[in-house]
Amino acid sequence: MSLPPLVEPAAELTVDEVKRYSRHLIIPDVGMAGQKRLKNAKVLCVGAGGLGSPALMYLAAAGVGTLGIIDFDVVDESNLQRQIIHGQSDVGRLKADSAAASVREINPLVNVIVHNVALTTDNVMEVFSGYDLIVDGTDNFATRYMVNDAAVLLGKPYVWGSIYRFDGQASVFWAEHGPCYRCLYPEPPPPGMVPSCAEGGVLGVLCASIGSIQVNEAIKLLAGIGEPLVGRLMIYDALEMTYRSVKVKKDPECVLCGKNPSVTELIDYDSWCGVVSDEAQQAATGSTITAAELRDMQERGDDILVVDVREPNEYEIVSIPGAVLIPKGEFLNGSALERLPQDKKVVLHCKSGARSAECLAIVKAAGFSDAVHVGGGVLSWVKTVDPSLPTY
Amino acid sequence: MSVSVRIPTILRTYTAGAAEVSSEGATLREVLQKLEADYPGIGARILDDKGAIRRFVNVYVGDEDVRFSDGLETATPDGSQVSVIPAVAGG
Numbered sequence: 001m002s003l004p005p006l007v008e009p010a011a012e013l014t015v016d017e018v019k020r021y022s023r024h025l026i027i028p029d030v031g032m033a034g035q036k037r038l039k040n041a042k043v044l045c046v047g048a049g050g051l052g053s054p055a056l057m058y059l060a061a062a063g064v065g066t067l068g069i070i071d072f073d074v075v076d077e078s079n080l081q082r083q084i085i086h087g088q089s090d091v092g093r094l095k096a097d098s099a100a101a102s103v104r105e106i107n108p109l110v111n112v113i114v115h116n117v118a119l120t121t122d123n124v125m126e127v128f129s130g131y132d133l134i135v136d137g138t139d140n141f142a143t144r145y146m147v148n149d150a151a152v153l154l155g156k157p158y159v160w161g162s163i164y165r166f167d168g169q170a171s172v173f174w175a176e177h178g179p180c181y182r183c184l185y186p187e188p189p190p191p192g193m194v195p196s197c198a199e200g201g202v203l204g205v206l207c208a209s210i211g212s213i214q215v216n217e218a219i220k221l222l223a224g225i226g227e228p229l230v231g232r233l234m235i236y237d238a239l240e241m242t243y244r245s246v247k248v249k250k251d252p253e254c255v256l257c258g259k260n261p262s263v264t265e266l267i268d269y270d271s272w273c274g275v276v277s278d279e280a281q282q283a284a285t286g287s288t289i290t291a292a293e294l295r296d297m298q299e300r301g302d303d304i305l306v307v308d309v310r311e312p313n314e315y316e317i318v319s320i321p322g323a324v325l326i327p328k329g330e331f332l333n334g335s336a337l338e339r340l341p342q343d344k345k346v347v348l349h350c351k352s353g354a355r356s357a358e359c360l361a362i363v364k365a366a367g368f369s370d371a372v373h374v375g376g377g378v379l380s381w382v383k384t385v386d387p388s389l390p391t392y
Numbered sequence: 393m394s395v396s397v398r399i400p401t402i403l404r405t406y407t408a409g410a411a412e413v414s415s416e417g418a419t420l421r422e423v424l425q426k427l428e429a430d431y432p433g434i435g436a437r438i439l440d441d442k443g444a445i446r447r448f449v450n451v452y453v454g455d456e457d458v459r460f461s462d463g464l465e466t467a468t469p470d471g472s473q474v475s476v477i478p479a480v481a482g483g
Contacts, residue, residue, distance in 0.1 A: 051483045139483040164480040167401045185479040187447035194402065194448070197482035235477060239401075240411050246455040246475065329405070333433060 001231070003177060005224025006132050006157065009036030010065070017109065021063050034223035035063060041222045044068035044131040046119060046147055048099035050202060051137030051161050053085035054211030055218075059135070060103040060110050062219060067103055068131055070115035071095040078392055082204030119143060121266040124150040133221060134158035135214050139197060141188040142269040148173060148181035149266055152257050159217045159229075161210040163202050164195075168210035168236040171229055171248060172217050175257035178230040183251040183258075191274040191354070199310075199351060206238055280357035283364045287372045288357075291320075291381040294347060294374055298322065304345045307336075308378070309359045318389050320349060320374075320381050331359040337366050349374035349381075351392075393418050395468045397427060398475040399434075406434040415474070420453060421464040423474055438476060448479040 013021070013036060024030045041064050045052045048071040059067055075083070075090045075098055083095075090098040100112045115127060119138075128134060128150050136147045136158055144160075151158045157174035160181060173180045213234060220226045232245045256263045276284070289297075297304055298321075306323040308315055315325045328350070330336035336359075340346050346368050348356040356373035363371045374380065382389045397415050399407050407413050415430070417423035428435030440446050444464075451458050452475040458466040468474065 047483055049483055137483045139481060141479070141481045144481055161483065162480050163482045165401045167480065169477070169480065184450065185448050188481075189446075189448040189479060194478065194480060200402075200482075202482055233477070235475075237401075237411065244455075244475075246452050246477070247457065249457060249460045251460075 007037045007041045010039040029225045037223045038063045039065040042066040042131045043133045045135045047137035048095040050082045050207035051211045053083045054208045058215040060107045066111045068113040069096045069099050072118040082207045136160045142273040146269045152180050159214045161214045163206050166238040170213040170234045179248045179250040180257045182256045183254045188273045191277045279361040283361035284357040288375040289372050291384045295385045306347045309350050331362045346371040350377045352377045393470045395472040406431045420466045450477045
């Protein structure tokens with residue numbers, strides 16, 4: 001299924017533009033007409049992180065006339081392993097500003113629009129309405145469903161990509177011509193069930209593999225060439241080195257783009273996707289201690305057992321002194337419980353406090369009523385108790 | 393009926409790291425039952441408490457999403473490839 005070009009061509013290319021884009025112009029499928037369409041195109045990249053980095057760099061180099069960058073975050077040293085649009089000197093700088101500077105260096109002909117804000121239900125419709133196409137490079141389910149819903153409600157196509165460890169997925173969602181993200185995954189996983197890249201890790205170069213597929217599809221949609229990845233899901237396995245595509249059908253029962261939609265406006269995505277589950281929220285209420293409080297307990301010699309619920313490789317990177325490792329999976333299958341002492345207060349922690357809250361709910365339900373967890377996890381310990389330790 | 397099952401990274405802790413394992417059954421339901429018997433715990437990551445396929449996991453037989461065919465009763469002829477594709481959100 002080929003689709004008509006998304007963008008009308010610009011009136012002309014300047015002499016400098018012809019010189020710069022000559023390797024595109026001599027491809028018959030792109031040619032002057034295609035390059036003029038790119039020049040006239042307005043593309044928004046949501047997130048200037050792992051996927052946003054290669055996507056923005058290649059979109060800029062390709063000659064997309066207007067590039068929007070939306071990101072509220074600042075560059076952290078742990079981003080540099082994969083977010084190649086940022087460099088060492090950008091640490092601490094707003095990602096959108098840092099990315100804009102790189103885009104201008106790659107191609108000064110691009111008009112860059114910086115949105116130094118978080119994308120929210122209050123601004124998403126207005127921000128999206130200024131663009132022809134959206135590239136989704138966000139890192140959480142709540143934002144992904146919001147991007148999808150806003151794109152469907154505005155009738156805009158978007159190129160979606162997602163990564164985890166060695167696995168990548170990509171597709172084009174355009175309700176007018178095919179399925180939307182909700183047709184593929186009707187509901188987000190419950191909180192705590194699917195680890196994020198910050199918890200599970202991601203191979204840096206995987207961002208390029210998936211980000212470049214996203215750019216490839218964006219260019220095809222803008223110029224109206226080739227077979228777009230509409231109605232197909234591309235699945236990349238970097239360990240096996242396989243690319244496979246499977247069909248994605250438009251779900252007639254889809255609550256957003258189906259025959260009888262029940263979702264007709266934006267919803268509260270944070271509560272729908274749940275940052276942590278209700279059980280964890282409840283368990284953590286009144287049973288959350290700070291890293292400094294844990295240090296005080298240890299210094300007083302309180303009778304406690306500190307349990308680190310992260311994965312072994314995370315424990316190797318940095319851990320709280322005296323903590324024993326029992327990964328979250330062992331709480332989920334119940335085997336952790338028999339390793340917990342009945343006569344000591346159990347103190348759980350993870351990287352930032354989400355996984356330990358989930359485990360706390362399990363531990364409390366099993367009768368360890370005085371158990372607590374450390375808010376902010378080992379990251380908070382490093383920040384407030386021992387800044388000499390590494391973070392990740 | 394021998395079928396191969398593609399295991400995503402996120403579930404490979406159950407299969408000792410194997411990306412593809414073999415299973416048996418005439419329908420997807422039987423294939424997943426055998427998979428759970430061989431790799432305890434993996435079934436609960438694919439099916440919910442009521443035994444239905446979780447809404448954030450897609451299971452394909454060949455390149456068809458079973459949600460749009462016969463669900464767990466989808467036939468798995470000899471040599472079929474079953475793929476488990478969970479939602480991931482990293483970016």
